[in-house]
Amino acid sequence: MIPLRVGEVAAVLGALVEPTSSAPVDLDRAASHVTADSRAVALSSLFVALPGERVDGHAYVGQAFAAGAVAALVAHVVPDAPGPQLVVADPLEAFGRVARHVVDRTRATPSRPEGLRVVGLTGSQGKTSTKDLLGAVLAAAGPTVAPAGNLNNELGVPLTVTRVDRTTRFLVAEMGARGIGHVAYLCRIAPPDVAVVLNVGHAHVGEFGGQDAIARAKGELVEALGADGVAVLNRDDPRVWGMRSRTRARVLPFAVVDPQAGRPAAPDEPDLVWADGLGADDRGRYRFTLHVRTAGEDEQGAVALRVTGRHQVANATAAAAAATALGVDLATVTTALSAAEPASRWRMEVDDRADGVTVVNDSYNANPASMAAAVDTLAELGRGRGRTWAVVGDMLELGAEAPALHAALAAQLAAAEVDEVVALGEFAPLLVEGQPGRARVARSAAEAAAWVRADVLPGDVVLVKASRGLALDVVADEILRAPDRERATSPEAGGGA
Known part of the structure; x- marks a missing residue:
């Protein structure tokens, strides 16, 4: 980040600068990094204290100064915090104005x-x-x-x-x-x-x-x-x-x-x-x-x-x-x-197990268009290989259209002739309807992963995809884990005779 002096930030925001000790505030100290995560504070950071339902950033203002912050954007003064606090009505909105100032300067x-x-x-x-x-x-x-x-x-x-x-x-x-x-x-x-x-x-x-x-x-x-x-x-x-x-x-x-x-x-x-x-x-x-x-x-x-x-x-x-x-x-x-290589996790990540099983981890999020694209990709990758598997779950935030859109996804899976469908979530019963291959509703991500691991064969291609709320990345990781190996019992391997 371009260096921003504490006084410059205060002027941009019209913020009141509150010292929390008898030492005068050094308005010429510069911030070269901004974060709202106290764990990411480094020397010369500007810390943005965001109030939240679970965690209130104001509770970490003191920790941020101890880690090297030069100032904190706060909605209210935090007593005994050892550094200058820039008091604003809304720290998140103020952070946006700081960012706009960076754009304007550059x-x-x-x-x-x-x-x-x-x-x-x-x-x-x-x-x-x-x-x-x-x-x-x-x-x-x-x-x-x-x-x-x-x-x-x-x-x-x-x-x-x-x-x-x-x-x-x-x-x-x-x-x-x-x-x-x-x-x-x-x-x-x-x-x-x-x-x-x-x-x-x-x-x-x-x-x-x-x-x-x-x-x-x-x-x-x-x-x-x-x-x-x-x-x-x-x-x-x-x-x-x-x-x-x-x-x-x-x-x-x-x-x-x-x-x-x-x-x-x-x-x-x-x-x-x-x-x-x-x-x-x-x-x-x-x-x-x-x-x-x-x-x-x-x-x-x-x-x-x-x-x-x-x-x-x-x-x-x-x-x-x-x-x-x-x-x-x-x-x-x-x-x-x-x-250009793939740069973001869980978006069409294609990995092969040592035994030849291919897993397409597209579990970051899902909506009707991205699901359709993923199913098309599964069918294409599976052509001329083993079976195709779709481990799929709910597409969230679709409102009243959700049942129809999940039924449409089921039709896409059927048209693609997916061999094995494992569905999770509220709309899982819709997703398994009318499938030409085997289709099952799993009660949990662990059960879905266990079913696939038990039955998948070398050459099979497995798609894992749902909205982020279902966190199906854990299913993909579990399927990718090396298959269990039976312990050898032959005399050459040390077994009894």
């Missing part, structure tokens, strides 16, 4: 074109995978800050932003939403130069009340662009493509030409980034031709992804379009996409 301007440029990214699914791919591409073009994991909310975005320093050229801000106004708020923290909208699906539809409301919320990202910005929009998603009327910025669409998905030709657009010529290896990693058409010029280059799943082609194409909008040349884009 942003590119006409007089400083080498300064920071911000990419905001949103969508119902694929945000984290696209963020990882885009981060890899931009890092090949210049110093880049991108979120670790899925830091995409009111706390995660400031945590990402405050990693920016004077050398940072690109900031990738992943922006999630659980309601109208959430993305707009995040855009006030990190105003985008380029806005990427991937799709409008059913994720959190129960909280929003419908896909149209989700589209209104996601479109707040393009509304935040200035006239000199670029809106990177999914031409294949009608709700996303409709957002072009909501922005003053230039629009750069992206698309995937995929006859299998009913898209046999590239859209007729004067500016367009698209993928065609898709093909995959035996690990479900796709290669394709990337085309870039801007300002009347057409270029193309080859990409061979190292991440698994057909759906990753759209994510990679979106990342390519965003990088193009920032002026990154095609050769850098294709080379970086082809070199």
